[in-house]
Amino acid sequence: MDITALSARYRVRRLTPDDAPLVYALCRENSLYYQYCPPFVTEEGIIGDMAALPPRKTLSDKYYVGYFDGEKLVAVMDLIVSFPDESTAFIGFFMTDVSVQHAGIGSGIIDELCAAMPSFGYKSIRLGWVKGNPQAESFWHKNGFTETGVTYDTDHYTVVVAQRNL
Ligand SMILES: CC(C)(COP(=O)(O)OP(=O)(O)OC[C@H]1O[C@@H](n2cnc3c(N)ncnc32)[C@H](O)[C@@H]1OP(=O)(O)O)[C@@H](O)C(=O)NCCC(=O)NCCS
Numbered sequence: 001m002d003i004t005a006l007s008a009r010y011r012v013r014r015l016t017p018d019d020a021p022l023v024y025a026l027c028r029e030n031s032l033y034y035q036y037c038p039p040f041v042t043e044e045g046i047i048g049d050m051a052a053l054p055p056r057k058t059l060s061d062k063y064y065v066g067y068f069d070g071e072k073l074v075a076v077m078d079l080i081v082s083f084p085d086e087s088t089a090f091i092g093f094f095m096t097d098v099s100v101q102h103a104g105i106g107s108g109i110i111d112e113l114c115a116a117m118p119s120f121g122y123k124s125i126r127l128g129w130v131k132g133n134p135q136a137e138s139f140w141h142k143n144g145f146t147e148t149g150v151t152y153d154t155d156h157y158t159v160v161v162a163q164r165n166l
Contacts, residue, residue: 001081001120003065007112010067010074017047019066022073029098036133038156049093054083067109074100075109081122088163089117091127110143114166124165131158 006012015023020043027033027041034040050064061082067075078092096106114125127145129136137160145162152159 001063003063005116005119006065007067007109007116009108009112010069012065012067015050015064015066015076017050019073020046020050023066023076026073026076026097027095030095032135033095033133036130036136036157049078052092054080054090057083073097074105077109077113079113081120084126087121087123089122089125091125094127106139107143114144114164118166122166124163126161126163128152128159128161131160 063079150161
């Protein structure tokens with residue numbers, strides 16, 4: 001997949017462990033997210049997430065990417081393609097920089113993603129949010145994602161699975 005096609009507005013590139021301090025600086029300001037989805041972020045945790053995969057997937061299916069406005073990192077997305085089935089892409093994580101929030105930037109990035117993915121053969125995008133997180137639930141509803149009815153429990157929270165058909 002050509003990730004430069006994911007946005008006309010921002011420069012999109014894969015993030016590497018060298019970018020961990022940059023990603024950490026963006027994430028650590030989003031304290032509400034980590035109240036619902038502990039533990040609080042660390043650089044080591046970010047490096048682990050960059051390599052984390054669901055069962056039976058390989059790194060070739062994983063796009064842990066940054067959206068850059070010039071040199072400024074405005075958003076981070078962890079996208080797994082062909083998961084949980086061939087025609088679905090899965091957003092494992094999406095976060096914008098607090099300094100640019102509430103300006104439509106997050107929604108704009110998701111709109112561009114949803115517009116681009118069909119050209120790579122994907123028919124739906126799936127994701128999960130932590131039950132009760134008002135920020136995540138409101139954002140994904142606003143962006144056309146609806147609950148699939150599936151939820152699953154982790155040790156610390158319940159995840160609500162949602163999907164948008166493209
Ligand atoms: C959710 C998030 C991606 C939105 O980014 P953004 O650049 O502000 O996006 P937009 O301006 O397009 O959307 C803002 C919408 O997010 C939701 N939102 C943001 N903050 C909120 C809050 N504190 N409480 C409730 N809803 C909130 C609302 O739906 C809001 O829409 P509104 O302004 O019409 O009320 C950003 O707040 C973020 O990174 N949060 C932490 C990580 C996270 O929760 N990611 C999603 C779950 S994986």
